[in-house]
Structure formats: C-alpha cells, structure tokens
Amino acid sequence: MKITAQFDSGNIEVISATDPSDIRLAIRKDNASDFYQWFHFRLHSPHRELHTLKIINVNDSAYPDGWKNYQAVASYDRQTWFRVDTDYNGQELVISHYPEADSIYFAYFAPYSYEQHLDLVQQAQLHERCQLVELGETLDGRDMSLLVIGEPGEGKRRIWITARQHPGETMAEWFVEGMLERLLDDEDAVARSLLDKAVFYVVPNMNPDGGARGHLRTNAVGVNLNREWQAPSMEKSPEVFLVRQMMLETGVDMYLDVHGDENIPYNFLAGSEGVPCFDARMQSLEQNFRQYLLMATPEFQNEIGYEVDAPGQANMTVASNWVAQQFNCMAFTLEMPFKDNDKLPDDLYGWSDVRSMKFGHDSLTAVLAIVDQLR
Incomplete structure (x- = not known):
C-alpha cells in the first residue's frame, strides 16, 4: 500500500499507512504560511476491503467549520470526481472507501491542474475572437x-x-472554463450579442504557483493575493501587480472575482457596499445583476452569504473592493461551495466541476442583461 502526493497540486503527509483500516494522514501547510485545507493524493492498494483514511490535523486548518457536513471527492480516472463517505468527528476527518481498482485519487475538490490551465489558454487563443496576452511571470517563473x-x-x-x-x-x-466555452461559441446568440457590446478580459488562474504547489490560499511565498490589491509588489505579489497594471491601462466597467467558500453551502455574491464611492447607481446595478442571475440559473440564491460591509468600512485590499472604488464600477466576489449547493443537493457529486462549468456558462445570460446599464 502506498500514498503519494508527488504531482501537480498534490498535498498530503503520511503519518502511517500499513493498515487499511487505520491510515493516518496530515495536510501540509502552504509555504511560509499557516493556511491549510486543500488536500490531493493518490492511494495505491491491492487490498479489496474498506479503507479508513484519517486526516488528523483538521481542527487547526484554515476553516475548521468547513469540515462539517463535508464529503471528500475521489476519482479512478482523474476525469469523473464523485463524493465518498466522509465524517468529521470533531477531531479528525475520516474518509471511508472500498477501492474498486488498485489506484484511486482523493481531493478536497475536483482539481484543476496547471497542465489543464495551459491547455485552456492555448485552446482559447486559437479562436479568432481571442488573444492570449502574457502579462509577466510569477515568483516561480510561471506565466x-x-x-x-x-x-x-x-x-x-x-x-x-x-x-x-x-x-x-x-x-x-x-x-x-464553462464561461469561455460559451463565449467562444460562434453559434451562441448570448455570446455573439455580448461581444458586440463588450470586451472580456479573463485571467483563468491568478495563482498558478500556489495551485501547482498544492496550496489552499497563498502564492509561492505565503502571500494571500486577495489582500494585496491596494499596494501589490513584484517582490511579494507579482500576480496582482501585473493584473492590476493591465486593468489601469484598459479600464473596468464590470468585475467578477471568482472564488470558493469552505463553510457556506450555497452560491452567492458579495458586493461592494462598503466602498466610499458606493451610491444609488451602484446599488441599483448590484440589485439588478443579482436578479438577472436568479433568473438565469436556479443554482444561484440571494438570501445567504457574507455580512454586508457598513458604508465606508470595506477592506480596500480585497480585489472587488479596490476595483469598485478605482473604476467606480460594479464589482463582485462570486463564491461557490466546496460542499454541495443545499438549494439543489446532489448526493453523488455534490457541488462539482461540471456544475461549476454550467454556472459559468449560465452566468453570461445575466451579464448580457446588465451590460447596457454598466455605463
């Protein structure tokens, strides 16, 4: 029996792995940081019996409440990721599974490797509507x-x-990926209408170093990029510095910063109500976009989310707040669950890679509905 995480986005430390009924593991911290929650590893075992994998350090992870009602994902072919029996007993995360093949992968959520990222941008740039722009390099030398x-x-x-x-x-x-698939579809009326009215600037992966290293929240040197937008640097946060620089060149009329939330089992938007420039116009835009998204897909809801910032009290180091204030535009943080969307639960897959793609696809309908109001 062998457990390994020596691959792109791998993360696990093996404490003991001799008895299939008592495999003990720990999640490795992000480099130069105390953040950890992401795991991704492969189990190779000839034993056709129930395997019990215990991750023993989850209580001190970044979001310990995120383990409640959480189910890990697994895959035999690294294409289809399904949920497996998982229990948080207050001390350990216990994954129980009877392997049907010699090798199986487990992860916190369906991985998106750096190789997949490279495929995504290379394939997108083949479309005549799409240009691939290299802004610079990360600290690990990735594009x-x-x-x-x-x-x-x-x-x-x-x-x-x-x-x-x-x-x-x-x-x-x-x-x-789902959004791009639709946006680059020549036969899609929503995409064609949008591109008559707007230009999209899309950064599919703001943190390729962290992704390849198996980090949860930070870049190669332990910096949380979504707290760098007021004063980024090429020394600590070149990813933000480079993207921000291009935004200042192009201008911004609408911004979506896409994330995942460990605790809340719903899709939701966090607006920019707390920025100094927030006014009746921005409030109307936010309300309208939320309503359009509700009409575009039943995967979205608008009742449950983060507490709204008081006027003038926004954290201006956060991307959506900085963009809203800098460009006086509608800017949102879009959150999706690591668990399931409790509005439309799916026992086999939970919230998944496929549902995330479809959400991206459907969101363009709401963008089309709001585009003429943006200026």
Whole structure:
C-alpha cells in the first residue's frame, strides 16, 4: 500500500499507512504560511476491503467549520470526481472507501491542474475572437496569462473576470472554463450579442504557483493575493501587480472575482457596499445583476452569504473592493461551495466541476442583461 502526493497540486503527509483500516494522514501547510485545507493524493492498494483514511490535523486548518457536513471527492480516472463517505468527528476527518481498482485519487475538490490551465489558454487563443496576452511571470517563473476576447472599440464595455486568487478554490477555474466555452461559441446568440457590446478580459488562474504547489490560499511565498490589491509588489505579489497594471491601462466597467467558500453551502455574491464611492447607481446595478442571475440559473440564491460591509468600512485590499472604488464600477466576489449547493443537493457529486462549468456558462445570460446599464 502506498500514498503519494508527488504531482501537480498534490498535498498530503503520511503519518502511517500499513493498515487499511487505520491510515493516518496530515495536510501540509502552504509555504511560509499557516493556511491549510486543500488536500490531493493518490492511494495505491491491492487490498479489496474498506479503507479508513484519517486526516488528523483538521481542527487547526484554515476553516475548521468547513469540515462539517463535508464529503471528500475521489476519482479512478482523474476525469469523473464523485463524493465518498466522509465524517468529521470533531477531531479528525475520516474518509471511508472500498477501492474498486488498485489506484484511486482523493481531493478536497475536483482539481484543476496547471497542465489543464495551459491547455485552456492555448485552446482559447486559437479562436479568432481571442488573444492570449502574457502579462509577466510569477515568483516561480510561471506565466501570468490574460485572455482578451472581443474587439476593443468605442463604447464597448470592459468586463474583467479573475479566478483562483486562492489556488485551492479550483471550482473558480472550472467556472471560467464553462464561461469561455460559451463565449467562444460562434453559434451562441448570448455570446455573439455580448461581444458586440463588450470586451472580456479573463485571467483563468491568478495563482498558478500556489495551485501547482498544492496550496489552499497563498502564492509561492505565503502571500494571500486577495489582500494585496491596494499596494501589490513584484517582490511579494507579482500576480496582482501585473493584473492590476493591465486593468489601469484598459479600464473596468464590470468585475467578477471568482472564488470558493469552505463553510457556506450555497452560491452567492458579495458586493461592494462598503466602498466610499458606493451610491444609488451602484446599488441599483448590484440589485439588478443579482436578479438577472436568479433568473438565469436556479443554482444561484440571494438570501445567504457574507455580512454586508457598513458604508465606508470595506477592506480596500480585497480585489472587488479596490476595483469598485478605482473604476467606480460594479464589482463582485462570486463564491461557490466546496460542499454541495443545499438549494439543489446532489448526493453523488455534490457541488462539482461540471456544475461549476454550467454556472459559468449560465452566468453570461445575466451579464448580457446588465451590460447596457454598466455605463
């Protein structure tokens, strides 16, 4: 029996793995950080019996409440990820599974590897509407890639989408893949109508170093990118520095920063009510977009989410708040669950990579509904 995490986005430490009924594991912290929650590993075992895998350090993880009612995902082919029996007993996360093949992968959520990311941007740039722009490099020397979709022109809205500032929130890049698939479909009326009115600037992966290293929340040197937007640097947060620099060149009329939430089992939006420039116009835009998204997909809801910031009390180091204030535009943080969407539960898959992609696809209907109101 062998357990390994020596691959792209792998994360686990083996405490003991000799008895299938008592495998003991621990999640490794992000480099130079105390954050940890993401895991991804492979179990190879010839034993056809119930395997009990206990992750023993979950109580001190970044979001211990996130383990309540959580089910890990597993895959035999690394394509289809399904939920497996998982129990949080207050001390350990216990995964119980009877392997049907010699090798099986387990993860916190369906992974989105750096290789998949490279495939995504390379395939997208083959479309005549799409340009691949390399903004610079990360601290580990990976490319910071921007996809520009549509032809810039007078009067066109500038819509920015970023994903995976927190690298373990892989549902965010699945969301972007679904969005791109529709946006680059020549026969899709919503996409064609949108690109007549707007140009999309899409960063599918804001944190490729963290993703490849198996981090939950930080980049290569332990920096939380979504707290760097007021004063990023090439020394600590080049990912934000480079994207922010391009935003200042292009301008922004709408912004979605796509994330995943460990605790809340719903899809929801966090707005920019606490920024100094928030006014009746921005309030109307936010309310309208939420209503359009409710009409576009039953996966979205608007009752449960984060507490709204008091006027003038927003954390301006957060991406959506900085963008809203800098460009006086509608800016949201979009959150998806690691668990399931309790509004539409699915016992086999929970909230999944496929559902994230479909949510990205459907969200463009709401963007089309709001685009003429953005300026």
